[in-house]
Amino acid sequence: MAEFTLHIGNKCFSSWSLRPWVAMRHLEVPFEEGFVRLRTSETFANLAKVSPTGQVPVLNHNGRIIWETLAILEYLADLFPEKKLWPADIGARALARAAATEMHSGFREVRYGWPMNLRRPKGYKPLDAEGEAQRARIEALWRECREKYGKGGPFLFGHFTAADAMYAPVVTRFDTYGGELAPDTRAYVDAVLAMPAMRHWYAEAAKEPWPEPGPDE
Template sequence: MSLHLIIGDKRYSSWSMRPWLVLEMMGAPFTDQVIPLNQPDTRAAILQHSPTGKVPALKCEHGTIVDSLAICEYLAELFPKAPVWPRDLSARAQARSACAQMHSGFVSLRTHMPMDLRHDEALEVIPVEAQDDIERVIGLWDECRAAAVESGPFLFGKPSIADAFFAPVAVRLRTYRVQLPEHAAAYVETIYQWSAFKKWQQAGLEEG
């Protein structure tokens, strides 16, 4: 089975990171292709692979799957024995809810704190809307941990799609030096020590 993931720069592309981490988590063989973002020919280059002109896009035997959440759901069905969602029904429902909220919300956080793995400086002032997003993220992490039935440092104990979806948020919180409660800071550290994330981070930092 051939899985080829079209992504943007690993340094910047938070949406691309999510399905890439899930593929790493599954241990599924795949290839990736980086298309540099914010270049004059970026959209034309992506359109050769994705009808939306956006990344990520997964090319597979069932066609081209676009959108990070759709790709992750497809992979979960393609490899049903891979525990990328919590096994417990209630925990799984909360994991899906958290991912959907991340997928559709937190616009201010994304706008004022764009992902850049090399960034290392706090904002002079965090806008109120962005601070509200940060507090909601922390609350959402608490809700996930409360719903978890397995032990471990990730949102639902073991690594899941939920962690893949919040990994770019952890990057933002660390690289913009956001002061966090102890338990939230510990989760950010968990992401940074995750072997799948460390592979992405290393590749992103090595990009030109």
């Protein structure tokens, strides 16, 4: 049995699953996947076998169960401090945690107006007024992180951090629905999409044989 098993849902649309998966894959933390297909009559029962909340992702570390995406990322940061999943500088680390937490708890209209769907053809889709305000907030937050602490690399804090993992599904949404993006937003989106871990996730999503979600959802 592997030391780590990460239980996830469908790669095409399970945005929360993507976050710890891309972090572990990018940081080269070996793990096995435990897959639960979502949107079926058996989903609830299958989730109950692995998740105390009935949701994914869930990390099983030698029988220790960690649920909630940010908790998983914090746990990995504690286990592997050399991976620098949070920035070393205390100011950068505070901003990274604030940005990650804001993503975890907010941006509902962006998430609902632009659902993650890796089958959907790219094309601009306007958001409602609140969604547009949230979109602007995301871009301003990315810009602040990059301008203050991102000079050493292409990610929000230079090197890849938990904040990038938290925003990875939002990156897919900007790429799918955002149309022509501001140059700095486009550069960050492209940097995340170019990660081998992200390309691998996309490739596996494309192989999923199930009909959900449809390309127009």
